[in-house]
Amino acid sequence: MSQPQKYRRAGFLNGLRIVSTDLAAHYRKLFDAIEEVQGQESLRMPEESAIRQAIASSQPPPDSADNVAKRVSLFDPHLTVAFIWEIATNSLLLDTVRSLLGRRIMLLCSGISCKYGRSSPSVQWHRDASYLGITPPSFISAWYALDRSDLSSGCLEVLPGSHIGTSFSTSRSEVGTSEPLELKPGEVSLHHPLLLHRSGLNQTRSRRCGIVFRYARADVILTQSSTGRTLRPIGL
Numbered sequence: 699m700s701q702p703q704k705y706r707r708a709g710f711l712n713g714l715r716i717v718s719t720d721l722a723a724h725y726r727k728l729f730d731a732i733e734e735v736q737g738q739e740s741l742r743m744p745e746e747s748a749i750r751q752a753i754a755s756s757q758p759p760p761d762s763a764d765n766v767a768k769r770v771s772l773f774d775p776h777l778t779v780a781f782i783w784e785i786a787t788n789s790l791l792l793d794t795v796r797s798l799l800g801r802r803i804m805l806l807c808s809g810i811s812c813k814y815g816r817s818s819p820s821v822q823w824h825r826d827a828s829y830l831g832i833t834p835p836s837f838i839s840a841w842y843a844l845d846r847s848d849l850s851s852g853c854l855e856v857l858p859g860s861h862i863g864t865s866f867s868t869s870r871s872e873v874g875t876s877e878p879l880e881l882k883p884g885e886v887s888l889h890h891p892l893l894l895h896r897s898g899l900n901q902t903r904s905r906r907c908g909i910v911f912r913y914a915r916a917d918v919i920l921t922q923s924s925t926g927r928t929l930r931p932i933g934l
């Protein structure tokens with residue numbers, strides 16, 4: 699089965715290696731250097747309520763609100779950090795996204811998604827189309843792993859096929875069929891805007907950090923996101 703066929707059927711693709719392990723290690727070091735300068739607290743994934751609040755104002759969450767100008771923000775870091783822009787425009791990644799969305803695409807937004815051990819939150823079941831404000835919802839989310847991401851560290855989990863129809867719920871029986879999207883540094887997963895997904899607690903002592911990029915077909919209409927967030931799309 700081809701990648702587009704797999705994506706259309708399951709609603710996701712997993713384990714796409716877009717950079718060598720050496721380059722992935724280099725990107726990780728660059729991220730470590732940012733963390734060293736501005737501290738884990740400013741990069742930690744906030745509780746969902748704080749995320750909503752922060753997204754609404756396009757600002758980092760409250761605990762990192764001081765000194766904003768000098769800090770890398772959790773939101774849209776591709777606008778300020780060169781290596782994150784490099785990942786966002788990685789040719790293997792963009793070729794795959796184009797094979798699923800069509801040739802003319804834009805980058806809508808990006809986000810740093812870091813869980814530092816047990817104190818980091820989990821993310822409830824949701825569909826990205828329900829809050830982003832994109833009509834029609836012709837967009838794709840790409841999750842790039844800076845660190846190893848697996849079930850014990852709170853990787854993304856998806857309900858395969860839940861992007862088709864409306865029959866899926868997050869009842870106990872259906873949650874039993876969920877699939878973890880485990881990734882090594884330098885790998886990416888892609889998920890459909892209607893696919894139900896979540897992520898659990900990080901139960902390890904290691905950091906689980908990823909960067910999420912959202913790409914859309916160039917002909918979508920940006921309506922009001924339910925979070926109030928203003929998107930700054932860039933044609934690619």
Ligand SMILES: O=C(O)CCC(=O)C(=O)O
Pocket residue numbers: 811821826839841852853854895896897908910
């Ligand atoms: O990074 C996570 O744990 C959750 C991310 C997510 O839900 C998303 O990218 O849509």
